Amino acid sequence: MTNARLDELTDYPFQRLRNLLDGTEGGGPMLNFALGEPQMGPPTLLTEGLASDTAGWGKYPPANSTPELRGAIADWLDRRYGLTGDAAMDPESEIMPLNGTREGLFQIANLVVPAVRAATRPLVLVPNPFYQCYMGAAVMAGAEVGLMPAIADNGFLPDLEALDRETLHRAVLMYVCTPANPQGSMADEAYLEKALEIARANNIVLALDECYAEIYDETPPPGGLQIAAATPERFANLVVFHSLSKRSSAPGLRSGFMAGDRDLVARFGKLRSFGGAPLPNPVAAASTALWRDEAHVEGIRAHYRRLFDIADETLGNRRGYFRPAGGFFLWLDVGDGEAFAKKLWEASGVRVLPGGYLARDEAAGNPGQPFVRVALVHDEATVRKALTAIAALME
Structure with missing residues (x-):
């Protein structure tokens, strides 16, 4: 016997991403920018x-x-x-x-x-x-x-x-x-x-x-x-x-x-x-x-600001980019988030999350469909590498 309410839920976004990309060869070593998991390491x-x-x-x-x-x-x-x-x-x-x-x-x-x-x-x-x-x-x-x-x-x-x-x-x-x-x-x-x-x-x-x-x-x-x-x-x-x-x-x-x-x-x-x-x-x-x-928090905050500076340098002239006021995600308008995520993976090995996986359909459509979410949680060199690959596919 199962709880029918669970059947109302779609697969979790990361399972949907695995369904989209697994079985398709990435264009390089995997760089996971889909998951918002800070990689700085914990303070002492x-x-x-x-x-x-x-x-x-x-x-x-x-x-x-x-x-x-x-x-x-x-x-x-x-x-x-x-x-x-x-x-x-x-x-x-x-x-x-x-x-x-x-x-x-x-x-x-x-x-x-x-x-x-x-x-x-x-x-x-x-x-x-x-x-x-x-x-x-x-x-x-x-x-x-x-x-x-x-x-x-x-x-x-x-x-x-x-x-x-x-x-x-x-x-x-x-x-x-x-x-x-x-x-x-x-x-x-x-x-x-x-x-x-x-x-x-x-x-x-x-x-x-x-x-x-x-x-x-x-x-x-x-x-x-x-x-x-x-x-x-x-x-x-x-x-x-x-x-x-x-x-x-x-x-x-x-x-x-x-x-x-x-x-x-x-x-x-x-x-x-x-x-x-x-x-x-x-x-x-x-x-x-x-x-x-508070000292360790100030260092973490400064780290994310540097990452957004890299985003400005790399994506600042691309349509669909804006620098957010808070958090550590980029919300990029790429036209079709799912198609872009798959193309990016095949070209570079970079994983990002299609925005439509974070939203539900409405009468006007799925408001997340044109977007991808990019989690800026890695070191500066890795972020620059991934954003350069993203920039190459954006208009």
């Missing part, structure tokens, strides 16, 4: 932190991790977003460390999706294109996926003004990613204020995926917590998600957190008690050290 703080609590491997971790980690996260949020006085974060009730941010982004749907909303199937709103976890979470929680086009005309962010009354009446959860994966677009304060206003007016949970918030080009992106903290409702209807995978170049640590609405944080802890996986104590120790340090 990570290994030192793990070693500081080897005894922790012999203990079951608390469901909400250690007070040291929650305190470090609260302090970082206060510093990063200027949360002082009554606005400061409460590490005991407003923060939940996660075993990888994907855990929280997926489980939030299980937490908030009811069986029925407005006498019909509930709706979970996702940007289109989107991080595939959002769709999987919505479908497996029993909701219908409502697509919010995030196209160039909207600055690659969902057009909040286009959400009609019926849609908002059915919606229970809205995902927004800023800086966005895959486009690198950044929501400003006015946009976040509008999103929060819509969520509260319609009793929708706003899930802000801010995992790329520390990888930015010029201006640090504003965050949902700083917007909400200035309102009488504080963090009601809001949860934000952050990760050490990008900020600290530590994807294998599987460490992040959710923060915001006290009721949702408490309910998440209850859900995890039955089927979750808290952070191992040594991982919590390493994470504590990383959240308390």
Whole structure:
């Protein structure tokens, strides 16, 4: 017996890429620019932190991790977003460390999706294109996926003004990613204020995926917590998600957190008690050290800026190129992303991800179809080599 909801999901984008390219010979040694996996290597703080609590491997971790980690996260949020006085974060009730941010982004749907909303199937709103976890979470929680086009005309962010009354009446959860994966677009304060206003007016949970918030080009992106903290409702209807995978170049640590609405944080802890996986104590120790340090993050951010400088030099005169405001992806308009990805692989051995694999078809077509996503996560020489191969195939 199987769960029919799983059949609603298409293959994950990387499986679709394997289906496209496997069996076809690449034009050189494989250079994988499809996967957003930082290759810089972790800072020494990570290994030192793990070693500081080897005894922790012999203990079951608390469901909400250690007070040291929650305190470090609260302090970082206060510093990063200027949360002082009554606005400061409460590490005991407003923060939940996660075993990888994907855990929280997926489980939030299980937490908030009811069986029925407005006498019909509930709706979970996702940007289109989107991080595939959002769709999987919505479908497996029993909701219908409502697509919010995030196209160039909207600055690659969902057009909040286009959400009609019926849609908002059915919606229970809205995902927004800023800086966005895959486009690198950044929501400003006015946009976040509008999103929060819509969520509260319609009793929708706003899930802000801010995992790329520390990888930015010029201006640090504003965050949902700083917007909400200035309102009488504080963090009601809001949860934000952050990760050490990008900020600290530590994807294998599987460490992040959710923060915001006290009721949702408490309910998440209850859900995890039955089927979750808290952070191992040594991982919590390493994470504590990383959240308390900014020097290594500044070095990582400078590295990505150099990579975007290389992109400017290599692709700057090509139609379809723009330098994103945040994140570490290029979102290149190449006309037909799938055809381009296959041609690039055959010509050079460089793998990129067709943008259509990150989106769903709408009445106007698939908004990701003309694009490829290029993950700038390698060293400078490798990035230059791959982008030179890409440039040779672009107009």
